[in-house]
Amino acid sequence: MVESFSRYKPLLYSFVHAASKLQFIKMTPPAIVVHYHELWLKGGNRDFFLGKLLTALRRSLEGISVVRIEKPGDRFVVRLAEGAPMEEASARIERVFGVAYYAIARPVERSLEAIAEAAWEEIRGLEFRTFAVRAKRSDKSFPHPSMEIESEVGRVLLEKLRADGRDVRVKLNNPDLACHIEITPGPALVYARKIRGAGGLPANTAGRITCLLSGGFDSAVAAYHMMKRGAHLSFAHFYGTGAEPGDSSLHVARNLVRQLVPYQFQTRLYCIPFEGIQREIVRYAPENFRILLYRRMMLRIAEIVAKRERALALVTGDSLGQVASQTLRNLVAVEKAASLPVFRPLIGADKIEILDTARKIGTYGISSEPFHDCCPVFLPRVPALHADACELEAAEEKLDVQALIDKGVRGASIESFQYESGAVTSKEQSRRGAEARTAATGL
Ligand code: ATP
Ligand code: MG
Numbered sequence: 367m368v369e370s371f372s373r374y375k376p377l378l379y380s381f382v383h384a385a386s387k388l389q390f391i392k393m394t395p396p397a398i399v400v401h402y403h404e405l406w407l408k409g410g411n412r413d414f415f416l417g418k419l420l421t422a423l424r425r426s427l428e429g430i431s432v433v434r435i436e437k438p439g440d441r442f443v444v445r446l447a448e449g450a451p452m453e454e455a456s457a458r459i460e461r462v463f464g465v466a467y468y469a470i471a472r473p474v475e476r477s478l479e480a481i482a483e484a485a486w487e488e489i490r491g492l493e494f495r496t497f498a499v500r501a502k503r504s505d506k507s508f509p510h511p512s513m514e515i516e517s518e519v520g521r522v523l524l525e526k527l528r529a530d531g532r533d534v535r536v537k538l539n540n541p542d543l544a545c546h547i548e549i550t551p552g553p554a555l556v557y558a559r560k561i562r563g564a565g566g567l568p569a570n571t572a573g574r575i576t577c578l579l580s581g582g583f584d585s586a587v588a589a590y591h592m593m594k595r596g597a598h599l600s601f602a603h604f605y606g607t608g609a610e611p612g613d614s615s616l617h618v619a620r621n622l623v624r625q626l627v628p629y630q631f632q633t634r635l636y637c638i639p640f641e642g643i644q645r646e647i648v649r650y651a652p653e654n655f656r657i658l659l660y661r662r663m664m665l666r667i668a669e670i671v672a673k674r675e676r677a678l679a680l681v682t683g684d685s686l687g688q689v690a691s692q693t694l695r696n697l698v699a700v701e702k703a704a705s706l707p708v709f710r711p712l713i714g715a716d717k718i719e720i721l722d723t724a725r726k727i728g729t730y731g732i733s734s735e736p737f738h739d740c741c742p743v744f745l746p747r748v749p750a751l752h753a754d755a756c757e758l759e760a761a762e763e764k765l766d767v768q769a770l771i772d773k774g775v776r777g778a779s780i781e782s783f784q785y786e787s788g789a790v791t792s793k794e795q796s797r798r799g800a801e802a803r804t805a806a807t808g809l
Contacts, residue, residue, distance in 0.1 A: 394473040394553050396452060398444040398459060399546070403466045403565070418568035418596075419464040425631050426458040429787030438504035438550040443471075445552070456561070458788060461628050463594055465563030469546070473553035476508060478515065482522040484556040485545050489523065490530070492558065496537035499523065503549040515547055565594065569630045572596030575709065576672035577681045578664055579603050579635075581618035581737045584683025584712055586626065586729040587720050591711035592681050593629045600633055600675040602668040604640035604774075606740030615737040620781070624792070625728050628785045634795075636671045639777040640664075640740045643770050650764040654750040657691045658758055659765075660740075662703035666767070667774040669706055679707040685720065686713050695752040702755035 402419060416437075423435060423442060431447030446455060452470065459468050474484040489497065501515035510518070520536055523545070527534050548555040577589045579601040589599050603619035616637055623635045640660075647659045668680050684692050691700070701708050712720055724730040750757075780795040 395446045395448050395450055397446065397471045397473055397555055398455060398468055399471050399548065399555060399557060400442040400444060400459065400462075400468045400563070401466050401560075402441070402464050404440070415464070415568055415571060418571050419462070422462045422464065422569045422631075423459070425785075426462050426628070427455060429789075430455050430458070436550060438548065439502060443548070443550060443555065454788070459563070460561070461564055462569075463564050463566035463596065463629060464568035466565065467560040467563050469557040469560050471546075471548070471555035471557040474556055476549065476554045478510060478518050481515065481547055481554050481556060482519045484554075485519050485523055485547065485558075486526050488556050488558045489543060489545050490526070492543060494534065494542035496535055496541040497523070497543040497545060498536060498538050498541040499545050499547065501547040501549065505549050505551045508549045508554075512549075515549070519545070519547060564629075567594070567596035569593065569596065570598045572598075574598045574600070574672075574675055574677040575679045575681050576600045576602055576668055576675055576677040578668050578683075579619055579622060580683070581615040581622070581733060581735075581739060582683065583717075583724045583730065583733045584685060584688075584720055585681075586622045586683070586733060587723045587727070588681055588683040588709075588711050589626055590629070590723065590727050590729075592709065593626065597681075598630055598633075599626075599681070600671065600677060601635045602638060602664070602671045603635060604638045604664055604667075604740055606641045606644070606738055607639070615739055618732060618735055618737045620792070621732045621735075622729055623781075623783055624790045625732060627783045627790055631785045633783050634675065635781045635783065637779045637781065638667055638774045640774065642777075643774055644740065644744060646765060646770055648744045651761045653746045654748055655753060655758060655761045656744060656746045657749055658696055658700050658753055659761060661691060661700045662758060662762070663767075663770055663774070665700065665704040665708065666771050667778075669704055670771065670775055671778075672706055677706075679709055680704060681709045681711065683712055683720075684710045685715055685717070688717065690749040690751055693751050695754060696750070699753045699755045699758050702758075 400423065420435065420442065423444065427444065431450045433445040433447050436443045436445065446452065456470065459465060472484045472488060474480050485499065499516045499520040501512040503512045503515070524536060543558055545556065545558040572595055575592055575597045577585060577599045579585045579589065593599055601623055603615070605614045605616050607614060619635065619637070623633060627633050643663055644660060647656055651659050665680065672680060684697060687693060690696070721730060724733060781792050782795055783790060783792045
């Protein structure tokens with residue numbers, strides 16, 4: 367039985383409430399059992415991925431009192447200290463990539479009787495027709511083998527359920543509900559309610575990518591998808607000056623980065639003034655190609671960012687056919703301006719699916735804020751639908767492309783973001799410091 371955390375929340379409250387009545391739980395706070403997918407563990411990289419997952423768990427739980435994180439087999443057990451905020455710990459683990467599911471476990475004295483009693487407390491309020499007890503004994507000093515624990519606890523549960531008038535039966539293969547018992551050193555653990563984890567691969571396992579982040583919905587969702595596969599992202603945002611002073615898209619880009627950084631703990635946002643570049647394009651290039659030429663300039667400048675960040679690819683929020691600039695031909699023609707691969711994880715996604723993800727990851731509200739988007743500025747009356755790269759290169763002939771890249775790069779400011787102890791902090795890197803560090807890359 368895997369549930370999403372939002373469905374589980376009321377149960378969590380009731381569990382914590384019920385827990386306060388139980389003496390043993392007062393003495394031993396609940397533990398969180400964290401399961402990962404086996405898929406990415408094949409081959410010699412197992413220790414690397416598990417090490418990264420453990421690091422991600424540790425960093426995500428910073429500031430919450432954790433006694434220790436154990437690994438009694440193919441899962442992690444997070445032992446929280448007394449008084450540790452369980453709901454906060456759950457919310458933090460919910461954002462750790464690589465976690466298939468997790469569960470809040472009742473710690474219980476190591477006797478079959480106490481374990482069966484805790485198992486009953488755990489399952490009595492749940493709806494199911496078939497169930498099984500699954501025991502794992504990683505501490506072999508416990509005198510009863512796993513099979514005996516399973517059959518004994520199963521027998522007690524069945525008796526109690528029947529006495530309660532419930533029409534249920536034991537089913538060992540694919541039951542509606544599995545009640546898990548873990549015998550590890552320290553108290554035994556009992557849990558039946560699994561909460562779906564973030565899935566994906568642990569943070570920072572797949573290399574670096576630079577994301578072209580607008581203030582809209584799509585690019586933040588695209589970033590999330592790549593982070594979920596273990597990529598470490600840096601961000602390039604191009605902004606106009608806005609109708610009113612301060613009314614640009616910068617605050618939206620910053621807030622999106624703040625929302626995304628907990629998945630990977632650290633990142634940098636490059637804010638690049640774009641209006642001057644757009645004016646040059648408007649002045650010297652054919653009107654119908656404007657948006658495509660903006661995008662080509664963005665890719666070129668983002669490549670410089672990528673170089674500084676040692677990123678091997680770019681990512682955008684393009685989705686096939688979403689707007690005129692995202693027809694197949696236009697995407698191909700724009701991409702030719704970049705030498706790095708351009709990844710578009712949303713290429714086959716509908717807007718509705720993208721918005722669902724944006725809601726799930728908390729970027730929807732941020733992208734809905736009003737802001738001054740630089741791209742619609744000087745919008746062409748009739749945008750080209752099917753450009754090819756040669757046409758766009760010809761359209762750029764009157765532009766000093768290198769000078770425009772330099773202009774963007776010189777104007778860029780760099781902000782670094784950290785996720786520590788459950789909070790995001792940011793600071794602007796001094797231009798001079800950044801210049802010194804980036805002399806080699808030009809940014
Ligand atoms: P939405 O379509 O939801 O308004 P979007 O982020 O997809 O948001 P588009 O206008 O569709 O915006 O742009 C396509 C892609 O081009 C974006 O996903 C983003 O990767 C890139 N892009 C557009 N504008 C900017 C910008 N101002 N700064 C950085 N990247 C941008
Ligand atoms: Mg879009």
